Amino acid sequence: QQPVQSPQAVILREGEDAVINCSSSKALYSVHWYRQKHGEAPIFLMILLKGGEQKGHDKISASFNEKKQQSSLYLTASQLSYSGTYFCGTDNFGNQFYFGTGTSLTVIP
């Protein structure tokens, strides 16, 4: 039931774009995205609900493809502050909520 994230790790130069994918084997009601910096707590970025629209937050946005049971997180014009591990979390219609294993993103100057 744990969603699968890809890639596991990515290294970017400042200003480059990245896409992180989250895929579930079960139908999804909602998808959450979080960012965690080393030694800190995960921070909530956004939630996408079934039937909802693509969400955006500054230069970070996400989409939710209910049919494919997938979500993607888009980071455009990356900044050094975007470095961290990104987790998706999936809610399979009231069954337990599961986090993915994370994608490590490193932005270098």
Added chain:
Amino acid sequence: NAGVTQTPKFQVLKTGQSMTLQCAQDMNHNSMYWYRQDPGMGLRLIYYSASEGTTDKGEVPNGYNVSRLNKREFSLRLESAAPSQTSVYFCASTPQSQNYGYTFGSGTRLTVV
């Protein structure tokens, strides 16, 4: 506004010892959760409390117990610690259910030797 407060931040236990991790939130949230985070495994749910007075097992409940003391507080107890329980523990809360983002505490780094 403190959000979710966890204590202690660090703890070393000997195998067989017991301890309680404390968690309190001041956001008037109904639902509270305990997760453990291990390298390469993401966050795994130990127990949760959908509302005051209720608790339910999550994905990895063995070796743990919880108490929802009141709406604000949700504690996690290790009765007889084992090295396999070495992990970082996070408490989290939401207004209710998973239709809202989680607010996490700063975590407790537990080592069992």
